[in-house]
Amino acid sequence: MNRGAFYTDGKMTEGAIVIAVSSARCRLFLDGKEIDCIVPSEIARRQRSSLAVGDRVIAEPVDDKVWRLITVLPRRTVLSRPDPLNPRVERLIAANIDLVINVVSIKAPPLRPRLIDRFLIATQRGGAQPAICVNKIDLAENRELPELQPYEQLGIPIVVCSTRTAEGIDALRTLIEGKTCALVGHSGVGKSSILNALDARLQLATADVHKKRGTGRHTTSASTLFDLGNETYVIDTPGIREFGLWDITPESLRQAFPEFEEAAEWCRFNDCTHLHEPDCEVKKRVERGEISPARYDAYLRLATESERSR
Numbered sequence: 001m002n003r004g005a006f007y008t009d010g011k012m013t014e015g016a017i018v019i020a021v022s023s024a025r026c027r028l029f030l031d032g033k034e035i036d037c038i039v040p041s042e043i044a045r046r047q048r049s050s051l052a053v054g055d056r057v058i059a060e061p062v063d064d065k066v067w068r069l070i071t072v073l074p075r076r077t078v079l080s081r082p083d084p085l086n087p088r089v090e091r092l093i094a095a096n097i098d099l100v101i102n103v104v105s106i107k108a109p110p111l112r113p114r115l116i117d118r119f120l121i122a123t124q125r126g127g128a129q130p131a132i133c134v135n136k137i138d139l140a141e142n143r144e145l146p147e148l149q150p151y152e153q154l155g156i157p158i159v160v161c162s163t164r165t166a167e168g169i170d171a172l173r174t175l176i177e178g179k180t181c182a183l184v185g186h187s188g189v190g191k192s193s194i195l196n197a198l199d200a201r202l203q204l205a206t207a208d209v210h211k212k213r214g215t216g217r218h219t220t221s222a223s224t225l226f227d228l229g230n231e232t233y234v235i236d237t238p239g240i241r242e243f244g245l246w247d248i249t250p251e252s253l254r255q256a257f258p259e260f261e262e263a264a265e266w267c268r269f270n271d272c273t274h275l276h277e278p279d280c281e282v283k284k285r286v287e288r289g290e291i292s293p294a295r296y297d298a299y300l301r302l303a304t305e306s307e308r309s310r
């Protein structure tokens, strides 16, 4: 992994990684210690797009307690989405992640597989690998999950788990081992509970802990990176209701549906969008059930939507 390297007291130290970001400050992991770091105003001003959890940085000590951030090192991958208030602005969710795990739950909130398509696009565009984690399987009346079949066919790892029964937690551990991962998904699906199940030392607040205290629903308010040991890092993120499409072109949207690729070679037009052209092989295969109609529907919806937002 690409690490930050820098000098302290004339000796080189490596591995400063951003574990949390707040206004004008961030927390760093450095040589196994957590340190407080000042974010200079020119970086802070653009903070949402210029500094993220998972970033590797160069920093220098100000005194024995506080450090100052100097540079953010180039990123291997990013996970970003448009700023909800200004869709033209990219907002980073995490940086340098190997694996983005979309956590969904069987119930409370219910499984809405269509959101997975957007998540896949956002992941693919940022350069990380995707995975799907289906939590709360203890609440399932039926363990068959036909909705997830198209994703399984795409070769996306799917882990079914429950933090109540501990089913699937070991499989999840194997999946994330040695990687930097981000848990993303709706609030309430169990992201923080999964982190607690992976490492009991974390004791992160989850929804019902706060309910008992009567302080209302707890929501993880900012992304935080946790070191699970053995080069395994997991980022807990606040609930993300959906991934907006940021700066997406018709070509990049088509690339996000790799199952269309082979069929597209047989479309009458080279630049077929598979929306309204005659002799479109993609549409024919959808009719024959060879390409998942649910995935084609998702493509249709995303294509019309990105056309509108252009």
Ligand SMILES: Nc1nc2c(ncn2[C@@H]2O[C@H](COP(=O)(O)OP(=O)(O)O)[C@@H](O)[C@H]2O)c(=O)[nH]1
Residues within 6 Å of the ligand: 135, 136, 137, 138, 139, 161, 162, 163, 164, 165, 186, 187, 188, 189, 190, 191, 192, 193, 194, 205, 206, 207, 208, 219, 220, 239
């Ligand atoms: N039945 C069931 N409930 C769970 C499971 N995992 C988490 N929960 C509950 O779901 C709620 C939301 O969990 P939380 O971890 O805060 O979700 P987050 O918002 O995604 O971080 C809490 O009340 C948890 O106790 C599970 O596997 N089964």
Ligand SMILES: [Mg+2]
Residues within 6 Å of the ligand: 191, 192, 193, 205, 206, 219, 220, 236, 237
């Ligand atoms: Mg949470």
Ligand SMILES: [Zn+2]
Residues within 6 Å of the ligand: 264, 267, 268, 272, 273, 274, 275, 277, 279, 280, 281, 282, 283
């Ligand atoms: Zn076509």
